Amino acid sequence: MALETRVLQADEWDVWYDHLELAFGGVPESPEERELYKSLAELERSLGVWDGEDCVGSAGAFSFRLSVPGGLLVPAAGVTMVGVAPTHRRRGVLTSLMRRQLDDIRAGGEPLAVLTASEPAIYGRFGYGTGTYGLALEIDTARVRLCVPPGTDGIRLRLVDPEKALADCERVYAALVARRPGMPARQPGWERQGLLDAESLRAGASALTCVVAEGPDGQVAGYARYRVKPEWGPTGAAGTVEVSDLDAPDPAAYAALWRYLCEIDLTSTVRATGRPADDPVLHLVSDVRRSRPNPRDALYVRLVDLGAALEARRYGTPLDVVLEVEDAFCPWNEGRWRLRVGPEGTASCVRSADPVDLELSVRDLGSAYLGGITLTSLAGAGRVRELRPGTLARASRAFASDVAPWLPHGF
Known part of the structure; x- marks a missing residue:
């Protein structure tokens, strides 16, 4: 039987959440926790994968406003409640959920997606980078x-x-x-x-x-x-x-x-x-x-609309840099972008055909986005490549935050 992915209906929520508890070890949450998250859940942003009457996959999102460098609040999808039934591993369920979810986030105009990872190795291939530590x-x-x-x-x-x-x-x-x-x-x-x-x-x-x-x-x-x-x-x-x-x-x-x-x-x-x-x-x-x-590791950051995301935050120093970004999972971000930051810290980020200064993946750009992980440290691991001497140090200073970014609670 073919698997069906669809938006959750109100009368399906308990079955959907039962599946999620099973995916996370099978220990039921307290009635108080379950009721709270039921009240917070956004059904229109909750996806279920069904094999007949059985829920075998889930992914949800909360509509957040996230603080970014400069103190501004940026719309962000708080990805949550992601799980796959143990009977349906290695069948592309998670990939299909991530594909549908990121497409929906982009269509909804949110430049960022964020999540906390139960298993950190999973989400890098979908473009999420470690953005904060607790x-x-x-x-x-x-x-x-x-x-x-x-x-x-x-x-x-x-x-x-x-x-x-x-x-x-x-x-x-x-x-x-x-x-x-x-x-x-x-x-x-x-x-x-x-x-x-x-x-x-x-x-x-x-x-x-x-x-x-x-x-x-x-x-x-x-x-x-x-x-x-x-x-x-x-x-x-x-x-x-x-x-x-x-x-x-x-x-x-x-x-x-x-x-x-x-x-x-x-x-x-x-x-x-x-x-x-x-x-x-x-x-x-x-x-x-x-x-x-x-x-x-705490919060993982994914740039969904790269240009809008980079324009939404403020920067510590003026900057003019051309980035070559790899993003196989969201190809609309892939390619060459020119990021210009003025003296006041505001930025423009547009497509460019100019010579490249730095090469990196969208995952590593997500890690640097909140200012707690420097581009210089990522370059030391070979994850950012400097093509024009001097641009790495300047970009790293511009992206850095005076205080470490912090996720104060889970979701």
Whole structure:
């Protein structure tokens, strides 16, 4: 029987999601998680592959607005819920889904597609490049102290019900989006993701707790959400503080929150994952080795409309460079492009017949797009080739971001 790919209907969602859970190991998500993602799902952007009555493939997308260098928000398809049934491997199901999805994204006018990869080796062949890294930390609070900036002692901390603090927390998050590339502006409903607190998510830890930091003016300047996992060893208490969110634009509020987490009674470890690669906490701790920073790939970036994507962001220095781009999967991007950046950082990117300065793939251009991975480092791996001397260094400086791009939560 021929496989059929079609847009999901509302009455097919549970069967479609059952397939997805099976593709990811067969462990059911909690009812709270399932209901949240059902409410967030965009049916018109959800694809299913059917073998008769059986769903054997899936791919969806969320309509995001993603922060890019310069603080602008660019429409981006947040690719998600991609899975193939184990009975239908090596039959072209994933390739057909990626083909249909990228064609639809292009038709919808979104210049970017982004995703998080359960298996990083899969998506490079479809033009996705690693665009951000997330940092895992495991701070040994029995041996590590924090050196905090002036004003930290003037911050007031309050424990607040996570639900009641939600509006204040979202205001803090929104203030950060334009400051760091890679952050999605939260669309309605996404604020609920940070409040998920099903028993299955706790792994033996406490219920979700929220602490807010208030400045001298009494306004909320930062927040942290966390759980405490009690443990006891031969020498006494050895609990772990598991941080799920910590956001604060103000350095004093930021430091006050970290100090609070590191001083919770009956604990000796603070564990956080998915932090920015250049997280300032690395400069607060007295011993970075005993904080065990460990980077991991996070957001993958795909330029769907190359010209529009490169024009949508800002650049750090003026630039005039001709790029020869390889893009076999989306051939409308392939070929020669001239990128011109003026003194103010705005750019034009148009087709060109001029001599080539740099050669690279759309995958590597996606890696460099948010400014966290330099063209120079990619060239060191042989992935970017300089044809006119001096253009690589100039382009690398222009593309770079002052702060590391960051994906603060999954999707």
